[in-house]
Amino acid sequence: MNTTGRKYAFYGSILIASLIAPWALSAYQTQLAFLWVMVVFALTWDLVGGQMGYTSFGNVVFFGIGMYVTAIIQRNMHFDIEEYVHVAGAVETLKPSEYLAGLLSGMGLGGIVAVVIAAILGALILGMGMRGQYFGICTLGLTVAAGELASGWEYIGAGSGLVTPVFPDGLGERGAFFYYIFFLLAGVTFITLKWLYSGRFGLAINAIRDDEDKAEAMGIHTSKYKIVAWCISAFFLAIAGGGMGHLIGFIDPTEVAFAGATFGVWMILMAILGGKGTLWGPVIGAIIFHITQELFWTYLFGWQRVAMGALIIGIVVFFPLGIMGWMRERWPERFGYRVEKNSVLNASKGGQV
Amino acid sequence: MxxxxxxxxxxxxxxxxxxxxxxxxxxxxxxxxxxxxxxxxxxxxxxxxxxxxxxxxxxxxxxxxxxxxxxxxxxxxxxxxLLRTFQQTHIYGKMTCVQNMQISVPHTSGGFRAMFSKYPPEVTDKAESLLEFVGLYMKRHLMAGDLSFGQQKLLEFAMALMNExxxxxxxxxxxxxxxxxxxxxxxxxxxxxxxxxxxxxxxxxxxxxxxxxxxxxxxxxxxxxxxxxxxxxxxxxxxxxxxxxxxx
The missing domain is CATH 3.40.50.300 (P-loop containing nucleotide triphosphate hydrolases)
Incomplete structure (x- = not known):
């Protein structure tokens, strides 16, 4: 089989396996749905943290924003706000079409709101030239601040959180429904990033990662690239958040939406485990991480957080390059890093050495 | 004068x-x-x-x-x-020499069309002929960070030329x-x-x-x-x- 054929076979088998997975493993539909969210986490974090080299602890903010925006749209479209808050969401079930309309418009709007906020924050933080550890600490502050703000804002349920409407009958199984939504989202995210990395955008953010002073000295519009990269990351994260809020059913401001200590850290670890700065690394990292985590919960219950901590340390100490990064060091030729035999471009041009 | x-x-x-x-x-x-x-x-x-x-x-x-x-x-x-090169070399270490060259094209337009564009073959051709000019054509698919200091210096010079x-x-x-x-x-x-x-x-x-x-x-x-x-x-x-x- 030639290369193109192999590529189609590869992507085709992934597609088929992904489509039948919720039925083949029907007991794990919700876990599988989470898996695709993890893939989106790792991919979007890697765009900023891996490909661009800006270690962000604040990407989870956009996830939370999407989650809240979607839930609020859903609530305000169909219910009386006072009553909804009073009975904590225990109102009559929505029709499937209403539920879908609220969910999809909420996810779309959530994505837009997150992009606007990312652009404003980006202009303030990235546009002012904040780099390295300072950027990391600043984004950590964003996560904490967002959690605190949400905990104090009555309109969005404050500290007692926000309940999303009950999943209606007529949309199939809840787990499978969200599985396909997140699978689609992860697929679109992957394809978008693959396309971005293959052109000028990818090279520009790689250049910023490797040497931002040089990138500036060469006239690259560094601030613009950085802000746009953050906005793209925020967009997909917010959509994931919108779906996740509806899947979990309850939005806690610091434990679910702006969960810096869990989702916020996991997205970094998954990207590092798989190999940051690579396209497939975050996907592989997310799958391994999620499966390991589920196994910990099943077989090490009571010690699962300790095991998780040990895993985190293990990843950072022994796998700083990640799986793809390690493979690239080990077999550089397979990744296209090679020395050519010919020292001249074209013999007739008569180039000199 | x-x-x-x-x-x-x-x-x-x-x-x-x-x-x-x-x-x-x-x-x-x-x-x-x-x-x-x-x-x-x-x-x-x-x-x-x-x-x-x-x-x-x-x-x-x-x-x-x-x-x-x-x-x-x-x-x-x-x-x-008006472009400068650095005393200590500044190159993009985790990118190949060709990629280093491709991203060094003049960035006259900051529009979204330019940001998300692909590289036309002419750009790659030019990158390769300039790499040949400085004697790095053989190593064009290696990571720039793996080159010796002197070669990085030559690469940086070629990148500067790419920027016209x-x-x-x-x-x-x-x-x-x-x-x-x-x-x-x-x-x-x-x-x-x-x-x-x-x-x-x-x-x-x-x-x-x-x-x-x-x-x-x-x-x-x-x-x-x-x-x-x-x-x-x-x-x-x-x-x-x-x-x-x-x-x-």
């Missing part, structure tokens, strides 16, 4: 109490190769940084092609065609390069100037190289302009010799 492409007038730059540049006035005519020499710490690199907008200057002004650039930022000045500058400021282009390769590099610099019409303004410690290359040389000492003139005059100038040997 043709018109002055770069004009530096009475530029002062202080870092706290240290006067790095004091009242420097010089000019670079279009199409020329001008040298800048001086002992370590005499303010050469500071002057380069001032010109390209890396830090604001305290006094005086800098004009490039008649436009005042004293208060512009680095990327904007670079996009006008009008005026190129080179900070010690021969430092760290194998002596036998220096002649080849000097030859390439001359060809760049003659064939591509790029003006060169070069900081250099290698006296033999700069005397061979430049048509006019400025000498700095202790942050001030000591003297200037054609190479043979500078070579025999007692002030210059004293500055280098620490007399006075």
């Amino acid at each position: 043709s018109y002055q492409q770069l004009e530096v007038r009475s530029v002062c730059k202080r870092f706290g109490g240290v006067v790095a540049n004091n009242n420097i006035t010089l000019s670079v005519p279009q199409g020329s190769i001008i040298g800048l020499i001086g002992p370590n710490g005499s303010g050469k690199t500071t002057l380069f940084n001032s010109i390209v907008g890396y830090h604001p200057i305290d006094k005086g002004y800098i004009r490039f092609e008649g436009r005042e650039i004293s208060s512009m930022r680095v990327p904007k000045i670079a996009r006008m065609g 500058p009008k005026l190129l400021l080179l900070d010690e282009p021969t430092a760290g390069i194998n002596p036998t390769l220096i002649n080849g590099l000097i030859e390439r610099l001359k060809r760049t100037n003659a064939d591509l019409g790029i003006t060169l303004f070069v900081i250099e410690h290698n006296m033999r190289a700069i005397m061979n290359l430049a048509e006019h040389i400025y000498c700095l000492a202790h942050g001030e302009l000591l003297t200037s003139g054609p190479p043979d005059q500078i070579q025999n100038d007692q002030q210059v010799i004293d500055a280098y040997l620490g007399a006075k």
Whole structure:
């Protein structure tokens, strides 16, 4: 089989396996749905943290924003706000079409709101030239601040959180429904990033990662690239958040939406485990991480957080390059890093050495 | 002589109490190769940084092609065609040589169309022929960070050419390069100037190289302009010799 054929076979088998997975493993539909969210986490974090080299602890903010925006749209479209808050969401079930309309418009709007906020924050933080550890600490502050703000804002349920409407009958199984939504989202995210990395955008953010002073000295519009990269990351994260809020059913401001200590850290670890700065690394990292985590919960219950901590340390100490990064060091030729035999471009041009 | 492409007038730059540049006035005519020499710490690199907008200057002004650039930022000045290379090499270490070259195209448009564009084959062809020009064609698919220091220096030079500058400021282009390769590099610099019409303004410690290359040389000492003139005059100038040997 030639290369193109192999590529189609590869992507085709992934597609088929992904489509039948919720039925083949029907007991794990919700876990599988989470898996695709993890893939989106790792991919979007890697765009900023891996490909661009800006270690962000604040990407989870956009996830939370999407989650809240979607839930609020859903609530305000169909219910009386006072009553909804009073009975904590225990109102009559929505029709499937209403539920879908609220969910999809909420996810779309959530994505837009997150992009606007990312652009404003980006202009303030990235546009002012904040780099390295300072950027990391600043984004950590964003996560904490967002959690605190949400905990104090009555309109969005404050500290007692926000309940999303009950999943209606007529949309199939809840787990499978969200599985396909997140699978689609992860697929679109992957394809978008693959396309971005293959052109000028990818090279520009790689250049910023490797040497931002040089990138500036060469006239690259560094601030613009950085802000746009953050906005793209925020967009997909917010959509994931919108779906996740509806899947979990309850939005806690610091434990679910702006969960810096869990989702916020996991997205970094998954990207590092798989190999940051690579396209497939975050996907592989997310799958391994999620499966390991589920196994910990099943077989090490009571010690699962300790095991998780040990895993985190293990990843950072022994796998700083990640799986793809390690493979690239080990077999550089397979990744296209090679020395050519010919020292001249074209013999007739008569180039000199 | 043709018109002055770069004009530096009475530029002062202080870092706290240290006067790095004091009242420097010089000019670079279009199409020329001008040298800048001086002992370590005499303010050469500071002057380069001032010109390209890396830090604001305290006094005086800098004009490039008649436009005042004293208060512009680095990327904007670079996009006008005034480019610099660094004393310590600055390349994109985790990208291949070809990628290093591809991203070094002139970034004239900052629109979304340009940001998300692909590279046309002409860009890759040009990248490869410039890599051949500096003798890195064989290694074009290696990570730039894996090249030796001298090769990185050559790559950085090729990247600068890819950007199609009008005026190129080179900070010690021969430092760290194998002596036998220096002649080849000097030859390439001359060809760049003659064939591509790029003006060169070069900081250099290698006296033999700069005397061979430049048509006019400025000498700095202790942050001030000591003297200037054609190479043979500078070579025999007692002030210059004293500055280098620490007399006075």
